[in-house]
Amino acid sequence: MRLTSENTAAHEAQAYAVRLESVSKVYGSGKNQVRALDDVTAGFRRGTFTAVMGPSGSGKSTFLNCTAGLDRPTSGRIMLGDVELSGRSETELTEVRRDRIGFVFQAYNLLAALTVADNVTLPVRLAEQPVDPERLSSVLAAVGLSEHRDRRPSQLSGGQQQRVAIARALVNQPDLVCADEPTGALDSHNGRKVLALLRRIVDDLGQTVLMVTHDPVAAAQADTVMFLADGRLAGELTRPAAEQIAERMTQLGRS
Numbered sequence: 001m002r003l004t005s006e007n008t009a010a011h012e013a014q015a016y017a018v019r020l021e022s023v024s025k026v027y028g029s030g031k032n033q034v035r036a037l038d039d040v041t042a043g044f045r046r047g048t049f050t051a052v053m054g055p056s057g058s059g060k061s062t063f064l065n066c067t068a069g070l071d072r073p074t075s076g077r078i079m080l081g082d083v084e085l086s087g088r089s090e091t092e093l094t095e096v097r098r099d100r101i102g103f104v105f106q107a108y109n110l111l112a113a114l115t116v117a118d119n120v121t122l123p124v125r126l127a128e129q130p131v132d133p134e135r136l137s138s139v140l141a142a143v144g145l146s147e148h149r150d151r152r153p154s155q156l157s158g159g160q161q162q163r164v165a166i167a168r169a170l171v172n173q174p175d176l177v178c179a180d181e182p183t184g185a186l187d188s189h190n191g192r193k194v195l196a197l198l199r200r201i202v203d204d205l206g207q208t209v210l211m212v213t214h215d216p217v218a219a220a221q222a223d224t225v226m227f228l229a230d231g232r233l234a235g236e237l238t239r240p241a242a243e244q245i246a247e248r249m250t251q252l253g254r255s
């Protein structure tokens with residue numbers, strides 16, 4: 001097939017969950033100006049798990065927030081599948097986030113008054129869509145919480161609460177799951193279980209995961225580790241061991 005610019009764009013939208021083209025983010029102005037992201041171009045293929053690492057202040061949260069439509073880049077383009085995020089109104093961005101992106105935060109962000117099942121289906125109900133009982137059962141089974149569907153978050157361990165958050169992130173079959181330090185509040189046993197679950201949703205369900213972490217052991221679960229330094233891409237490692245990641249982080253910290 002001859003590749004015209006139109007079918008190249010369609011092909012890329014199919015192959016990549018999200019693409020960033022020359023994305024920069026500048027905070028403040030004058031002498032207080034901070035270039036948190038500096039001309040970042042990157043693409044994340046569907047069905048892959050990427051960890052984002054870098055020294056403190058290197059731009060990881062800014063990168064994740066811009067990619068997930070929580071923050072707006074100063075310049076550049078972000079394409080979520082075939083949807084361009086730039087130039088969208090706040091209401092449109094809220095809808096894109098609700099319908100196409102799953103979020104997993106360090107602090108779980110569950111609603112204490114709701115049951116597990118009601119927390120998981122919240123994005124569906126916020127979109128005023130009917131809850132599909134089969135979809136609910138299948139995401140609860142995927143995270144191993146079928147028997148706990150009627151409990152409240154306070155009746156679960158931290159690791160179980162994070163698995164509820166992952167089920168909530170999956171319920172709309174999102175284009176992208178964004179995880180910000182998902183194991184940051186967990187002990188190592190529960191942290192390992194959550195990481196294994198993130199790995200499984202990529203391998204078994206074909207989800208695309210983008211995870212910011214400070215932990216080389218967590219990052220070693222990813223297919224690719226992408227490094228940031230001073231808001232710029234500073235290389236990547238494919239299927240690295242935790243030791244290699246730690247070594248690269250030490251080098252970046254020294255530079």
Ligand SMILES: Nc1ncnc2c1ncn2[C@@H]1O[C@H](COP(=O)(O)OP(=O)(O)OP(=O)(O)O)[C@@H](O)[C@H]1O
Pocket residue numbers: 027028034035036054055056057058059060061062063
């Ligand atoms: N809202 C903001 N206003 C001004 N500067 C900001 C803002 N948010 C981030 N920054 C600055 O942008 C740079 C990148 O910050 P960011 O939080 O993205 O880094 P990070 O790699 O996630 O850091 P950490 O690992 O410490 O969480 C830093 O210099 C930070 O001080």
